[in-house]
Amino acid sequence: MMALLHSEWERLWKRKIAWLFLIAIPCIIVATAKYYLGHNVGIPPGSPEITTAENFPVMAMIEQLIIVFNVVALILLTLSFTEEYRSGQLRMIMLRAYSSSQLFWAKWIAFALMMALFFIIYLLAAVLAGYLLFKSAPQQILFYYDHAVPNGDMILYTLRYYGMAYASIVGMASVFIGIGVISRSSTAAIGLGMGFLLCSLGFPLVFEMSNRVLGLNLPGMLKYLSLSEIQFSGIAVMMSNADALKGVHAGIWMICVIAGYTAVFMTASRLIFTKSDRWI
Amino acid sequence: MKVLEIEHITKKAGRRTLVGDMSFDIMQGDVCGFVGPNGAGKTTLIRMITGLIKPEEGCIRIEGCDVQRDRKKALGQVGAIVESPIFFPYMSGKDNLLNLVKLHVNIPKGQRASRVDEVLNIVGLAGRGKDKVKTYSLGMKQRLGIAQALLGNPKLIILDEPANGLDPMGIRELRNLILELNEKHGITFFVSSHLLDELQRICSRFVIIKEGRLVWQGTQEQWQEMAGSSNLEDHFVEMMTS
Numbered sequence: 001m002m003a004l005l006h007s008e009w010e011r012l013w014k015r016k017i018a019w020l021f022l023i024a025i026p027c028i029i030v031a032t033a034k035y036y037l038g039h040n041v042g043i044p045p046g047s048p049e050i051t052t053a054e055n056f057p058v059m060a061m062i063e064q065l066i067i068v069f070n071v072v073a074l075i076l077l078t079l080s081f082t083e084e085y086r087s088g089q090l091r092m093i094m095l096r097a098y099s100s101s102q103l104f105w106a107k108w109i110a111f112a113l114m115m116a117l118f119f120i121i122y123l124l125a126a127v128l129a130g131y132l133l134f135k136s137a138p139q140q141i142l143f144y145y146d147h148a149v150p151n152g153d154m155i156l157y158t159l160r161y162y163g164m165a166y167a168s169i170v171g172m173a174s175v176f177i178g179i180g181v182i183s184r185s186s187t188a189a190i191g192l193g194m195g196f197l198l199c200s201l202g203f204p205l206v207f208e209m210s211n212r213v214l215g216l217n218l219p220g221m222l223k224y225l226s227l228s229e230i231q232f233s234g235i236a237v238m239m240s241n242a243d244a245l246k247g248v249h250a251g252i253w254m255i256c257v258i259a260g261y262t263a264v265f266m267t268a269s270r271l272i273f274t275k276s277d278r279w280i
Numbered sequence: 281m282k283v284l285e286i287e288h289i290t291k292k293a294g295r296r297t298l299v300g301d302m303s304f305d306i307m308q309g310d311v312c313g314f315v316g317p318n319g320a321g322k323t324t325l326i327r328m329i330t331g332l333i334k335p336e337e338g339c340i341r342i343e344g345c346d347v348q349r350d351r352k353k354a355l356g357q358v359g360a361i362v363e364s365p366i367f368f369p370y371m372s373g374k375d376n377l378l379n380l381v382k383l384h385v386n387i388p389k390g391q392r393a394s395r396v397d398e399v400l401n402i403v404g405l406a407g408r409g410k411d412k413v414k415t416y417s418l419g420m421k422q423r424l425g426i427a428q429a430l431l432g433n434p435k436l437i438i439l440d441e442p443a444n445g446l447d448p449m450g451i452r453e454l455r456n457l458i459l460e461l462n463e464k465h466g467i468t469f470f471v472s473s474h475l476l477d478e479l480q481r482i483c484s485r486f487v488i489i490k491e492g493r494l495v496w497q498g499t500q501e502q503w504q505e506m507a508g509s510s511n512l513e514d515h516f517v518e519m520m521t522s
Contacts, residue, residue: 003382010379014371088366092376092428095330095360096383097352277333 001106004098008080008110015079021072021118028068029125032060033133040134048145052137054154056130057123058161064122065165065231066201073115073173074193080107081180081273082189100274108266111173119166123158143233144240157239164235171258172197172227174265181272200228221253227261230254281308282344283357283436283468284329289338291324291492298324299335299492306470306485308435311462313479313486314472317520321492322472323363326440329470330360343435356386359429360438364445365421367413373424374400374409377431384432399427403457419450426457430467437461439471443478451478458482476513490520 012018036051036059043049051059084090093103139148142157149157176193183189204223211218224234238251284306291299299321306312316322327333329340331347331354340347345354367376377396381387387395400406403423408416416424422442429437439458443451459482461467473479479486486503488496496503496519507515 003385007379007382010382011368011371014368014375016370084368088363089368091332091362091366092368092380093383094332095355095358095362096380097355097385098383099351277327 001098001102004093004102004106005109007093008106009113012076012080012110012114015076017072017075017079018114022121025118025122025125028064029060029122029129032063033129035063036060037133046141048141048143050137050141051134052140053130053134054137054151055140055142055158056134057126057158060126060129061122061162061165062232062236065168066228069115069118069165069169070172070197070228070231072118073111073169074176074190074197076111076114077173077176077180078183078186078189078193080111081177082183083186085181086183086185101270104270104273108177112170115169115173116166119162119169123162143236144242146242160239161235164238165231167255167258168227168231168235171261172231174262174269175227178265178269178272181269197228200226204229221250224250224254225257227258230257282306283308283310283342284470285339285341285344286325286329287339287341289325289328289335289340291321291328291333291335297492299328301338302489302492302494303338304487304494304497306436306468308468309462309466310485311458311469311471311483313476313483314470314489315474315476315479315486315516316472316489316495318474319491320489322489323440324492325489326360326362326438326470326472329438330358330362331355332362356384356432357435358438359426359432359434359436360440361422361425361429361442362438362440364418365425365428367421367424367428369412369414372410372412373405373416373420373427376413376424377409377428380428381431386432395431399430402430402461403427404453417450418445419447419453422446422450422454423457426454426461430461434467436468436470439469441473442471443473443475451475455482476516480512488516488519495519 033056036056039049040051094100139150140154141148175196179192179196180189183192203226207223210216224230234250234254238254240250282305286302286304289299289302290297302325314322324333328335329347331351334348342354343357345357347354367373368379371379374396377399378392381392381396397406400409403426405420405423405427408420413421413424426437442454446454455478458469458471462469471479471483480500483500485499486497487494503512503515504510509515
């Protein structure tokens, strides 16, 4: 199994997209920093929207998680699952003495490890850029927090934020794998993946509008059935210590949503990937 | 000694029988031609032998190991090209092989690179190993396909229409390579092809199928005797049309 994982890992790194994204990380960080430096000008002091050296890694993740990380995950998974399968390239691997289940997990683990590496490099680059480009503050004002937090707690907050962001990418990737294994071409997989992402982005708007207009009075937490909404505001909500949010069990709800997506889509994808005959 | 045993294999697609109750054996050292018209079920059977698809009924054994029940041991003995050899085009020929050689547990880590160089030498691609596969001609891809099939020191190599798209020079190179590997390394070959003339030059045995069913099997001499001529094409056409 380790040999198979090594083989998958090596092939992912032979892809230009992997290296392009790695090289692009410092550029993305600098572009994000420039945006927040401009944004800081019009923000009143005491607002959680003010970017500081300490909170820049979190702000940089909020800004790029939905678009950049999701799209990179979609492209990598499409290349790894759909492209290799549908073009017949995977036949060379499938002819070896490994089961398709082992192959499925090796692909998944190789992707998860690569994304973890991207997250770590992104965090390190953001920490460095934060201290180089932003002013330091003695304590941090966070979204959905009733009081400011000391910088020591901010480090823990940042690590937890990145951990949850990574978990949300795992959930999103499960959907993309599901799409990847049923798509007949890479173009279809990318198109359907982008479609899912757009639906996920649109769902909270539709939900809130229908809740308001139709007077459905559904719990507001239901908007976090959308993975991209979890990525946009949910992670900050689940890590909140605000009294107003204490009774809603946001953290448990959103972890269940992510786990639900992961369990359903990974189970279905694995079944499709392993049970069907491979006419490639 | 039997290298490949096909026992009562049946594969269906809906109501249509792609391969029906097929049985035959391939002995060690054979170069066996697998002949049949388009749609006869040759590639379907090869897919079942290589574990890509599962038969509804029957059993396939390689060196005595059941492909379904003991996949690891069974497929560890086989090298194959199913249909056209498709590699990872963004990698060089050598990198493709280095990536695939990791999947052979019988080759120690320290010997992987030398094994790759060895098979590249055998197929005559040592000079082009560092070039990207997307720059290879079809003939070179076929040779690289045989190189990947050789990686794990297989007892049996299965080639599905290996001459497809090759020019006469490429076909001659491939023929010489198969004969050399059979004679020098004792590798058993199971080769499907439409090119009967070409198979006649390399095969000691033949398995002939039609509409998913075994029509005849035996040695080339037996076939020539049955046909009453060394030209087997007319007899093959007769068998397929009768």
